[in-house]
Amino acid sequence: MAKKNVYYFAAGKADGKAEMKNLLGGKGANLAEMCNIGIPVPAGFTITTEMCTEYYRNNKKLPQSLTKEVNAAMAKVEKAMGKKFGGAKNPLLISVRSGARKSMPGMMDTVLNVGLTSKTIPGLIAITDNERFVYDAYRRLIMMYADVVMEKAAGLELPEGEGVRIQMEEAMEKMKKEKGYEFDTELTAEDLKKLANEFKAIVKKVIGQPFPDDAQKQLWGGIKAVFQSWNGKRAIEYRRIEKIPADWGTAVNVQTMVFGNTGDDSATGVAFTRDPATGDNKFYGEWLVNAQGEDVVAGTRTPSPLNKDTKSEHSRHLLSLEEQNPKIYKQLEKIRNKLEKHYKDMLDIEFTIENNTLWMLQCRVGKRTGTAAVRMAVDMATERLINRTTAIMRVAPVQLDELLHPMLDPAAERDAEVVAKGLPAGPGGGVGQAVFTADDAAAWAQKGKKVILIRNETSPEDVHGMHVSEAILTAKGGMTSHAALVARGWGKCCIVGCGSLQISARDKKATAGDITINEGDWISMNGTLGVVYLSSLPVVPAAPERNKWYKTLMTWVDAARQMKVRTNADSPPDAAQAIAFGAEGIGLTRTEHMFFDPKRIVHMREMILAENEETRRKAVMKLLPFQKEDFTGILKTMAGKPVTIRLLDPPLHEFVTLDDEQVKELSEQINVSVAHIKARIAQLHELNPMLGHRGCRLGIAYPEITEMQARAILEAAAELTKKKVKVMPEIMIPLVGHPNEFINQEAVIRRVAGEVQKKYKVRLNYMVGTMIEIPRAALVADRIAEHAEFFSFGTNDLTQMGFGFSRDDIGGFLPAYLAKKILPEDPFQSLDQEGIGQLVQFGVERGRSTRPALKCGICGEHGGDPESVRFCHRVGLDYVSCSPFRVPIARMAAAQAAIEWPRKAAAKPKAKAKAKAKAKAKAKAKRK
Numbered sequence: 001m002a003k004k005n006v007y008y009f010a011a012g013k014a015d016g017k018a019e020m021k022n023l024l025g026g027k028g029a030n031l032a033e034m035c036n037i038g039i040p041v042p043a044g045f046t047i048t049t050e051m052c053t054e055y056y057r058n059n060k061k062l063p064q065s066l067t068k069e070v071n072a073a074m075a076k077v078e079k080a081m082g083k084k085f086g087g088a089k090n091p092l093l094i095s096v097r098s099g100a101r102k103s104m105p106g107m108m109d110t111v112l113n114v115g116l117t118s119k120t121i122p123g124l125i126a127i128t129d130n131e132r133f134v135y136d137a138y139r140r141l142i143m144m145y146a147d148v149v150m151e152k153a154a155g156l157e158l159p160e161g162e163g164v165r166i167q168m169e170e171a172m173e174k175m176k177k178e179k180g181y182e183f184d185t186e187l188t189a190e191d192l193k194k195l196a197n198e199f200k201a202i203v204k205k206v207i208g209q210p211f212p213d214d215a216q217k218q219l220w221g222g223i224k225a226v227f228q229s230w231n232g233k234r235a236i237e238y239r240r241i242e243k244i245p246a247d248w249g250t251a252v253n254v255q256t257m258v259f260g261n262t263g264d265d266s267a268t269g270v271a272f273t274r275d276p277a278t279g280d281n282k283f284y285g286e287w288l289v290n291a292q293g294e295d296v297v298a299g300t301r302t303p304s305p306l307n308k309d310t311k312s313e314h315s316r317h318l319l320s321l322e323e324q325n326p327k328i329y330k331q332l333e334k335i336r337n338k339l340e341k342h343y344k345d346m347l348d349i350e351f352t353i354e355n356n357t358l359w360m361l362q363c364r365v366g367k368r369t370g371t372a373a374v375r376m377a378v379d380m381a382t383e384r385l386i387n388r389t390t391a392i393m394r395v396a397p398v399q400l401d402e403l404l405h406p407m408l409d410p411a412a413e414r415d416a417e418v419v420a421k422g423l424p425a426g427p428g429g430g431v432g433q434a435v436f437t438a439d440d441a442a443a444w445a446q447k448g449k450k451v452i453l454i455r456n457e458t459s460p461e462d463v464h465g466m467h468v469s470e471a472i473l474t475a476k477g478g479m480t481s482h483a484a485l486v487a488r489g490w491g492k493c494c495i496v497g498c499g500s501l502q503i504s505a506r507d508k509k510a511t512a513g514d515i516t517i518n519e520g521d522w523i524s525m526n527g528t529l530g531v532v533y534l535s536s537l538p539v540v541p542a543a544p545e546r547n548k549w550y551k552t553l554m555t556w557v558d559a560a561r562q563m564k565v566r567t568n569a570d571s572p573p574d575a576a577q578a579i580a581f582g583a584e585g586i587g588l589t590r591t592e593h594m595f596f597d598p599k600r601i602v603h604m605r606e607m608i609l610a611e612n613e614e615t616r617r618k619a620v621m622k623l624l625p626f627q628k629e630d631f632t633g634i635l636k637t638m639a640g641k642p643v644t645i646r647l648l649d650p651p652l653h654e655f656v657t658l659d660d661e662q663v664k665e666l667s668e669q670i671n672v673s674v675a676h677i678k679a680r681i682a683q684l685h686e687l688n689p690m691l692g693h694r695g696c697r698l699g700i701a702y703p704e705i706t707e708m709q710a711r712a713i714l715e716a717a718a719e720l721t722k723k724k725v726k727v728m729p730e731i732m733i734p735l736v737g738h739p740n741e742f743i744n745q746e747a748v749i750r751r752v753a754g755e756v757q758k759k760y761k762v763r764l765n766y767m768v769g770t771m772i773e774i775p776r777a778a779l780v781a782d783r784i785a786e787h788a789e790f791f792s793f794g795t796n797d798l799t800q801m802g803f804g805f806s807r808d809d810i811g812g813f814l815p816a817y818l819a820k821k822i823l824p825e826d827p828f829q830s831l832d833q834e835g836i837g838q839l840v841q842f843g844v845e846r847g848r849s850t851r852p853a854l855k856c857g858i859c860g861e862h863g864g865d866p867e868s869v870r871f872c873h874r875v876g877l878d879y880v881s882c883s884p885f886r887v888p889i890a891r892m893a894a895a896q897a898a899i900e901w902p903r904k905a906a907a908k909p910k911a912k913a914k915a916k917a918k919a920k921a922k923a924k925a926k927r928k
């Protein structure tokens, strides 16, 4: 039998069903499903997505067999509706609607009222006794058809303002003005008739062809236009962004028209089965009396609220459907309940009322905010509509972001003036007065002012100013620039790479086009979207701990996941914040961040500039009390939860990028000559610092650094242990590539540990492990694991060295790589599972081959990226570590991964699992 290309649907029965989305598109499949469950849907049929693919394979021709199938389906529709398509007496009108597997809003317009011709118009007027309505439908058909079929689908690219639609809109406006009308509904039958003629003249003039006065021609023109639209500019662009494959194709839905524009007994509307913004279990929607589909969304008339619950300040005075037509409203509400019970999700629906009869035209799973997603998931599980596992899967991990940051008030945002757009590096909202240097930020903040720091780009020297700022804005840099990393770590609002900004730190101003931001001007930033506004907008606070739905959902999440979630934190407040967000330990404390404090950096520089071991040791030891204080604070805050502390990592010269003024100052402070300092700085200069003297290479050259840091950590641990505070430090040696590097540094640490334990007379709980961030380390992981007690995959450096991409210079070529699809995404943001991921997987396997209980985790940006977290679960990591504000996101991603790929053995005690495996093997052997 020939393949079926056309699927019929009508109330009570349909050839298709909801599960057939791939073949029928989302709209077609759901229309069929609604028919099957007895919801009133105007009869029609769906032409499959496969036909779309075939259309393109066939040089944009439709097979003869399709005509037959369409004719047969049309005959069924005519029978069901008691009307005839193209008939003079009781003509059937149809809509031609697109519908891909995934909804692609704005990709393709629907053509309504197809089938109106000089032959059918009189018949329709006779049967409806409503000339005005018929000509209203007719002028709409001409506009939509000319725009969608004759212009867009035909590939005509008319200059801005010369397209048919705009010219027709202008003609209509002109007529309304001449007649003194405010609303479209005031146009009379005569007006509309005249307008239709004007529209036809515009078609002829602009397109050079007449508007087809033949129902069949209109039908096939519409069908082809929908297929054609699949490869329209808008659709291609949309698919690129949404990563929708080109070979999916779109379906075409041909459906009996029902009319919301026949008079005051008719209407059209859209609704959500629950509030999509808050998640509140309230029917939420808008409707318009005497109108056709597009009017509600087009914004030409202000829609009325569906019910009391939907009324807002602006629509309080408008009559709701609930008030105006309680009978129909009740019917609609019943359908709402039926649909939710059936689909077990919040739906977005479209309906039309024709002469007091309700028809459903569309339903699909509705888009929702993060806040709403969480609330609906928990509510629906509580209502037993779904189970807890489904509830967890319902929330995309990144949606939680929204609950964790204060945001700009969305209502105020709509009316605010946009100054510039950049990359959304740190989410949430920020409002403050513009300042242009870190010192100014600090000084203003000291006076209690709220500031936003605007820089070309930031460096570690700006950190004090960044920290006190409400938000950070940079003209340069990408999503992994210094500003972005630091801001995300703090959960601070940040926009980077705002290229249209010209910043002058000297003049303390920035310009974007003809807008100037002067020091002290109020600006607001939406870091979730990357938009900067020139005014002070109100902010709505985030308080996830006060959100009962969030709290409930996260307890389910924690019960489901099998991987721990830690945080990257360098200070006790960060650590405390992360614990509040559910962190179970610290996966990375970077000790170098601790050195940028003005009080400490002097000693750091003194150490770096030291000529010999003796002076260096002296300088280093001045840092000991500071470090000890830091570690005491963090270990105490974490109260026995594991804390991974990384020994000094960055190239030394990063601490001594100084201008002449600063060199002079330093020279006085540490009593070393200017010439000497300059010579030493020159000596430290490296061509490739990221591959230079850094990481464990520092500790190997200057063991006193390692010794001091180990002592600070272990003495802090010892003192706390004596005070009965539980501690669990994990000392991490960075940038190991050869086992001997590890062995060398471990020896220093173990020696210090022995000394400290003796001095304090305590036995210390601690571990020594390493970061796996050099490809070679992953390859010899078995040998390293003979000595290292834990691995933490430093996937930032691993990506850098695995790809050979300098993290700091990637901005030069990454945009081209993404545009040309050489890489699917920034590998520093989402782990390259195919390549770098193999290094991780291999490292884990190798490492555990010599040390089965080896604790493995990941730190670095990827630890907070949901896709990367899923990967970490699959390769058997014990934990992921991410910035405090990503912790809930990582917990959610870990739970979803555990649901999708449960780790059976890990969930049970080892012995039990073994016994079970044995039994299984036995049973298998028996079966054979």
Ligand code: ADP
Residues within 6 Å of the ligand: 042, 094, 095, 097, 098, 105, 106, 108, 109, 110, 112, 255, 256, 257, 258, 259, 260, 268, 292, 293, 294, 350, 351, 352, 361, 362
């Ligand atoms: P989109 O995919 O952009 O939502 P639709 O195919 O749903 O496009 O069409 C847009 C609107 O046109 C619908 O919301 C509905 O109001 C109207 N419409 C479509 N088909 C019909 C029909 N058969 N009868 C009445 N109105 C229709």
Ligand code: MG
Residues within 6 Å of the ligand: 350, 362
């Ligand atoms: Mg629609």
Ligand code: MG
Residues within 6 Å of the ligand: 649, 734, 773, 794, 796, 797
């Ligand atoms: Mg590193």
